[in-house]
Amino acid sequence: MVKLEKLFSKMSKRMKSSIIRELLRDAANTSIISFGGGAPDPETFDRNALAEVAQKVLLDEYKVSLQYGATEGDPILKSEYIKILDERNGIKGLRQENMLITVGSQQALDLMGKIFLDEDSYAMISHPVYLGAASAFRAYGPKFITIDLEDDGMNINQVEDALKTLDKRGEISKLKFIYTVPNFHNPAGVTMSLEKRRALIEMARKYDVLILEDDPYGELRYEGERLPNIYKLANGEGVMLLNTMSKVMSPGLRVGMIVGDEQIVARASLAKQGADLCTPTLTQRIAARYLQKGTIFNRIAQSAKIYKSKKDRMLRALKDYVSIDGTRWTKPEGGLFIWLHLPEEYDTMEIFSKAKQVGVAYIPGSAFYIDDRKSSNLRLSFCLPTEEQIEEGIRRLGKVFKS
Ligand SMILES: Cc1ncc(COP(=O)(O)O)c(C=O)c1O
Incomplete structure (x- = not known):
């Protein structure tokens, strides 16, 4: 068998599997409330x-x-x-x-x-x-x-x-x-x-x-x-x-x-x-x-209503359940993501497995830094879960953070 290491190019050796994909693969296996992926809500597709x-x-x-x-x-x-x-x-x-x-x-x-x-x-x-x-x-x-x-x-x-x-x-x-x-x-x-x-x-x-x-x-x-x-x-x-x-x-x-x-x-x-x-x-x-x-811009306007409502629900839930001292989050006027800053001593990669145990997934902030540093931030995407799931997922996350 040819030794594979000598076959692979320098370029292919620089490629890394996306941590997001790996984290979400796990999360997809269970009945988890996922704030992980950035996939649009399929109901917005004009099928x-x-x-x-x-x-x-x-x-x-x-x-x-x-x-x-x-x-x-x-x-x-x-x-x-x-x-x-x-x-x-x-x-x-x-x-x-x-x-x-x-x-x-x-x-x-x-x-x-x-x-x-x-x-x-x-x-x-x-x-x-x-x-x-x-x-x-x-x-x-x-x-x-x-x-x-x-x-x-x-x-x-x-x-x-x-x-x-x-x-x-x-x-x-x-x-x-x-x-x-x-x-x-x-x-x-x-x-x-x-x-x-x-x-x-x-x-x-x-x-x-x-x-x-x-x-x-x-x-x-x-x-x-x-x-x-x-x-x-x-x-x-x-x-x-x-x-x-x-x-x-x-x-x-x-x-x-x-x-x-x-x-x-x-x-x-x-x-x-x-x-x-x-x-x-x-x-x-x-x-x-x-x-x-x-008709696309009418359709986008309808999708925007769905997303805005989900985003507002997430912002309200964050206020209700995640108000730890030193915590703040972005309040986007569009798009699909909220970036949550927890106090510095938190490591959101470590907390990820605890969140998974209570049935919630997010993307730890370290995934978005090229030096793979520890991060007290995390990305929450509000596009896929229902509003009820958003409320429940953030409530569970709040408990995990406090513990
Ligand atoms: C900032 C940004 N650029 C590019 C892409 C890639 O999108 P696509 O290849 O689906 O057009 C994404 C997807 O999430 C993104 O967030």
Whole structure:
């Protein structure tokens, strides 16, 4: 038998199994109330309309929908999405060449890693970070520069200090991008303020660094004022926008997109060709025809009501059952997550097994730090459980924390 260790590439050895998947695999085996995963509530899926569209796409458009497609993506889907970005986000003048359709935005993150990162590169990320992005980037071996996340987004002074330091060391060209989730951050639920968005653009320009804006939750705003995308504020210069149909249509379709500079899009397309030739033509065309119905934003408004109600129930339950001194939590205006800070002496990884014993799961904060540090924080997602389960789950968690 060939010794496997000598076969596996350096890249494959850098890959780590997601702690979230492992924790949730356990949790899924029992009748647990799970605040763990970030999967949308299936009741928000517009299944009847999607079924109707899918049937037509399969029967009437089989020559396209069951065939290979262009690596760059379905032109009809791209035009529909370009229209949405124009009408809802005020992003004007995009052309087909500015967009690549990907297999979810997870593939977009991987492609960004593939085309930008070498082993001597730096990638700037927030701490905590969306774990899927960190894992995608980590495979390419960069060094991470981590920036604390505050209630109004990344700590901008730290960003500036880090940029200055790299510049002084003559290494600024090795910093390939600043990765940020400005709206309803996963896991922290926080939104980057307008001032910080502007400051980030200014700094990125000064040091000639690219911003990767990952925005899966922007349309899931339940209250408060909508903020412009970083991409829009920067007039598209020096920013790549990553988006997805996962949280607003269905993650099962696996349709995401990269928007921005056409040379970067072309390079990412080249990288995608070797990975999968194209995003499934069937789900792209279903998404395109569904968008053409023009009902998606009504549907999202309905979903937002469901999520807002769940979020409010969780916030109320936290107030009622988890008011230990030194405890606080974020109050998101959208998205799917609440980030709970327990007093520093708590280790939420240790408490996880105790919570499981009383039938509740969450994601310990350490999962969202690339150095696997101990953490007194945890992520609670309110999207899947019912409101009654939310109340009961938080009540049980409160008891565990107090004990
Ligand atoms: C911040 C962020 N980016 C990207 C993704 C990946 O989403 P998808 O690949 O389903 O589009 C997620 C999923 O939860 C996410 O939270």
